[in-house]
Amino acid sequence: MFYRLRPGSDTVEAIRSPLFHSLQGMAPSPDGRRVYVADYSHGFLSIDLATRVVTRVLDAPGSTSLGCDGIVWDRGAIIAVQNGVTPARIIRLVLDTSGRRFTRVDVLDQNFFIADEPTIGTIAGREFVYVANSQWAKHDGKGNPLDGKRLTRPTLLAVPLPP
Numbered sequence: 001m002f003y004r005l006r007p008g009s010d011t012v013e014a015i016r017s018p019l020f021h022s023l024q025g026m027a028p029s030p031d032g033r034r035v036y037v038a039d040y041s042h043g044f045l046s047i048d049l050a051t052r053v054v055t056r057v058l059d060a061p062g063s064t065s066l067g068c069d070g071i072v073w074d075r076g077a078i079i080a081v082q083n084g085v086t087p088a089r090i091i092r093l094v095l096d097t098s099g100r101r102f103t104r105v106d107v108l109d110q111n112f113f114i115a116d117e118p119t120i121g122t123i124a125g126r127e128f129v130y131v132a133n134s135q136w137a138k139h140d141g142k143g144n145p146l147d148g149k150r151l152t153r154p155t156l157l158a159v160p161l162p163p
Contacts, residue, residue, distance in 0.1 A: 002026075002037065002047060017054035019045055025071035025120065027078055034099065036078055038068035044078070046099060058101035065093060065102065070120030070130065074161060079108070079128050081121055087112040090121070090128060090159055109159040118157075127158040 002015040002023065022040035029035070036057065037045045043065035044057035059065050067084015068091075077094045090109040093102045109115070114132050121130025131154065138149035145151060 015047060015052050019054050019056060024069045027071045027073040029073065029099065038071050038080060040067060040084060055100065060102040060105050063105040072123050074123060081118045081130055083118050088115060088118050090118065090130060092162065109157065114155060115157060126161050128161055129156055129158045132157045
């Protein structure tokens with residue numbers, strides 16, 4: 001389920017869709033008409049905020065948008081942490097003018113030795129700064145470290161964004 005709180009309202013709206021399986025990050029379009037949502041097992045979805053219609057954003061040829069986590073909007077594209085592929089990576093998914101399909105996917109960073117389990121990030125200046133080693137898989141469901149898993153210091157990495 002996707003929840004929305006309109007400006008000036010005190011009532012939360014629920015938007016439901018059979019396409020929602022494992023919602024992760026979200027990125028609103030600059031015009032505020034739609035929000036893009038990364039669904040870990042379905043790829044990217046677009047929610048039209050006026051009609052509440054949810055549609056799948058089509059992948060660029062030869063690419064996949066499955067396994068994305070933290071996402072941000074960046075000038076006609078979405079920057080995403082794609083940790084559901086091996087090796088994990090930071091990608092830039094360029095949208096067409098309709099906002100309904102990706103035309104290209106660029107790998108911005110792929111540093112397995114440091115970023116073994118990247119997660120959420122944000123834009124600071126003209127860089128995407130992200131958590132490189134979330135260590136999610138090194139803990140059990142209760143947050144306890146798993147035997148034999150070596151924990152490392154949290155690391156932030158910064159990746160320059162294309163002009």
